[in-house]
Amino acid sequence: MPRSIWKGAISFGLVTIPIKLYSATEEKDVSFRQVHPEDGGRIKYRRVCEKCDQEIPFAEIAKGYETADGRMVILEKEDFDALPLTTTKSVEVVQFVAEDEVDPTYFAKTYFLEADGPGVKPYVLLRDALIQSGQSAVVKVALRSREAIALIRPKDGVLLMHTMLWPDELRDGAFAAPPAEVTVSEAEVDMARSFIDALSGEFDPSQFTDAYREAIEELVKSKLDGVELPVEAEAPEEAEVVDLVAALRASVEAAKKRREGAEEKKAM
Structure with missing residues (x-):
C-alpha cells in the first residue's frame, strides 16, 4: 500500500472530514544517468556558493526570495510555519460546479483522498451527495509549499482531487490560432x-x-x-x-x- 503524502481535513460546511492524501499517478518515463563514457562513472554535481566558493551540505541550504531590485530575503522553516493560511491542514470547499465546466488545461496533478478514522461516514456523505447532484467541489488547499485551487470529484467509489493551476499560470494561446x-x-x-x-x-x-x-x-x-537490433525498413516519405x-x-x-x-x- 502506498504511503500518504499529506494529512488534513475537508471542511464541508460545518462538517469536518479527516483525510489522507495519496498520489494517484506515477510517471514511468525512461530514466537515464549522466555518465563518463570512458569508464561509466556517474557524473556528480557539487552545491557551491557563488560568493565564497565553498561546497554547502544540503541540510545547510536555506530558501531565499530574490526581490525585483536584486535584494535577497532568507526564509526559515519557522517563517513558512507561521504563514496565516487556513488551508495548510484543511481542504476548504468554496464552490460546487459541474465537472465539464472546468477546462482540463487547468489540471496539474491527481490525488486519491482516503477517509481517516472518524471521517468515513462524512466522506461517504460527500461522495454520494456529489454523485447524486452531478457536481464537483472546488476547494483551496496548501500542498508542497504552495496554495492551490483543486477539484474534488467522485470516481469508482473514491474521491479524487485534481490540483489546478492559477489563471495567471495559463499562457495565452491566441498566437497559435x-x-x-x-x-x-x-x-x-x-x-x-x-x-x-x-x-x-x-x-x-x-x-x-x-x-x-x-x-x-x-x-x-x-x-x-x-x-x-534488427534493422527496420524506413517508412516511405509522405507525399x-x-x-x-x-x-x-x-x-x-x-x-x-x-x-x-x-x-x-x-x-x-
Whole structure:
C-alpha cells in the first residue's frame, strides 16, 4: 500500500472530514544517468556558493526570495510555519460546479483522498451527495509549499482531487490560432467528420502502450546481450497533401481497415 503524502481535513460546511492524501499517478518515463563514457562513472554535481566558493551540505541550504531590485530575503522553516493560511491542514470547499465546466488545461496533478478514522461516514456523505447532484467541489488547499485551487470529484467509489493551476499560470494561446482568412469547404469538413466517425469509440487506455519506452528497454537488453537490433525498413516519405478531400478519403479507408483488423485480432 502506498504511503500518504499529506494529512488534513475537508471542511464541508460545518462538517469536518479527516483525510489522507495519496498520489494517484506515477510517471514511468525512461530514466537515464549522466555518465563518463570512458569508464561509466556517474557524473556528480557539487552545491557551491557563488560568493565564497565553498561546497554547502544540503541540510545547510536555506530558501531565499530574490526581490525585483536584486535584494535577497532568507526564509526559515519557522517563517513558512507561521504563514496565516487556513488551508495548510484543511481542504476548504468554496464552490460546487459541474465537472465539464472546468477546462482540463487547468489540471496539474491527481490525488486519491482516503477517509481517516472518524471521517468515513462524512466522506461517504460527500461522495454520494456529489454523485447524486452531478457536481464537483472546488476547494483551496496548501500542498508542497504552495496554495492551490483543486477539484474534488467522485470516481469508482473514491474521491479524487485534481490540483489546478492559477489563471495567471495559463499562457495565452491566441498566437497559435490560424489566420481568420483561412477557411475550409463543407465537403472537406464532411470528409473530416467521416474520418472522426471511423475512429470513434469508447476510450480504453489499456489498448495504448509506450512504444518509445519499449524500444529503449529492447535496445538496452540488446546491448547487455551483445546482440544487434534488427534493422527496420524506413517508412516511405509522405507525399505533400494537395487535395484535402482525397487525402481524408484515403484516411477514412485506412482507418476502417485498421479497425476491422483490430476487431478480428480481438475475436481470435
